[in-house]
Amino acid sequence: MxxxxxxxxxxxxxxxxxxxxxxxxxxxxxLDPGGSEELADRLFESPALRSALVGLMADRIEGLLPEGIALPREQLELVAGRTLDDPSVQLLVRQGLVQVHQKALRGDSSPTQLHATAVGTAARNVLVAERPELEDRVPQAPAVQVELPTAGLxxxxxxxxxxxxxxxxxxxxxxxxxxxxxxxxxxxxxxxxxxxxxxxxxxxxxxxxxxxxxxxxxxxxxxxxxxxxxxxxxxxxxxxxxxxxxxxxxxxxxxxxxxxxxxxxxxxxxxxxxxxxxx
Incomplete structure (x- = not known):
């Protein structure tokens, strides 16, 4: 017994x-509120997240192109990838990921967007470096709206x-x-x-x-x-x-x-x- x-x-x-x-x-x-920055650093290294961000940026960069100018998808993603490699953009992404984590833990489902002008300026610099003929046809400080994918959080x-x-x-x-x-x-x-x-x-x-x-x-x-x-x-x-x-x-x-x-x-x-x- x-x-x-x-x-x-x-x-x-x-x-x-x-x-x-x-x-x-x-x-x-x-799920530790004090670990948002460390989590953001680890998330930034995720290949899946990078691929998603490159795809989102490529869609937005395509909207910067003047009428009559088209770039193949591969080149748009190349420009987006190099934009994402810009240190200022990387800092914005990390800050955005910290905000996403903090919001999610508070139950805040509002979207988190990267600074549109900063991303747009970095994207323009890369785009002009790839296609110099676009120097005078793309605005100097375009706004590129990139919303972080927060579904499920x-x-x-x-x-x-x-x-x-x-x-x-x-x-x-x-x-x-x-x-x-x-x-x-x-x-x-x-x-x-x-x-x-x-x-x-x-x-x-x-x-x-x-x-x-x-x-x-x-x-x-x-x-x-x-x-x-x-x-x-x-x-x-x-x-x-x-x-x-x-x-x-x-x-x-x-x-x-x-x-x-x-x-x-x-x-x-x-x-x-x-x-x-x-x-």
């Missing part, structure tokens, strides 16, 4: 522990609020349950081994997820939701260090289980071998 009850309590506690650990990892990475604030509460509650219940299982179990080294196996299993699961999600996000995310896909990729990728730490905890628990078992055996042998004098 005690063994069955211990296994039931431990299993439920490990499930809640997994949920708590996952929530803690997420709220301290991509409006729920981040609600998700974070729910996760913060659930993480604390699940963590406390899991810790109490694991402690109770350890107290009522007859075979406590077995409880430690089960905790170790849970740590190994959870770490392996998140390592696999962290490898699979970025690939799936790049393939499945539409252009309007590419930013949400990139954030999902970073979110799950950020769990790798935590998963490795959890695996290390599993090793420690396994060693502790073995040491406890050996100590128990030696103690039992010592007690059995102690002579008893009867008067």
């Amino acid at each position: 005690r063994r069955s009850l211990s296994a039931l309590v431990l299993g439920f506690s490990l499930f809640l522990g997994s949920m708590s650990w996952s929530g803690f990892s997420i709220t301290h990475t991509v 409006s729920y981040l604030g609600s998700i974070r609020a729910g996760l913060v509460q659930a993480t604390l509650i699940f963590g406390l219940v899991a810790a109490a349950g694991a402690s109770m299982a350890l107290l009522i179990a007859r075979n406590r080294p077995l409880v430690l081994r089960r905790l170790a196996y849970w740590a190994f299993g959870t770490a392996s699961f998140w390592l696999l997820i962290s490898l699979a999600i970025p690939v799936a996000a790049d393939v499945l995310s539409p252009r309007s939701g590419v930013l949400a896909g990139a954030i999902a990729s970073i979110m799950f990728g950020a769990m790798v260090p935590g998963a490795l730490t959890l695996a290390g905890l599993g090793v420690a628990l396994l060693v502790g289980s073995f040491a406890w078992h050996q100590f128990g055996r030696r103690r039992g042998v010592h007690m059995v071998g102690t002579p008893v004098f009867v008067r």
Whole structure:
């Protein structure tokens, strides 16, 4: 009876522990309001996001061309890519990504646009460098409206609020349950081994997820939701260090289980071998 009850309590506690650990990892990475700048730097390196921005800029740059002048799509994207490589434009994009993250965590779904004149000036410089004959035909400071693709981000604030509460509650219940299982179990080294196996299993699961999600996000995310896909990729990728730490905890628990078992055996042998004098 005690063994069955211990296994039931431990299993439920490990499930809640997994949920708590996952929530803690997420709220301290991509859902951390203080990590917007670091997240923006990582998002800027996303090939999928760059491709989407190049496509958006190419559409807008095409609108700068005077009537009767047309450029092939490949050349428009080349100009857009070089515009995006301009340090001033890169700074604007990073600042825009910080704003997107902060807005999403506040539940603000309003669009975020890059500074139209700054982007337009950089695009004009690249365009004229490619086609010098357009020097006098393209305005000196054109406005190029580029809106960052924020589809799918409006729920981040609600998700974070729910996760913060659930993480604390699940963590406390899991810790109490694991402690109770350890107290009522007859075979406590077995409880430690089960905790170790849970740590190994959870770490392996998140390592696999962290490898699979970025690939799936790049393939499945539409252009309007590419930013949400990139954030999902970073979110799950950020769990790798935590998963490795959890695996290390599993090793420690396994060693502790073995040491406890050996100590128990030696103690039992010592007690059995102690002579008893009867008067």
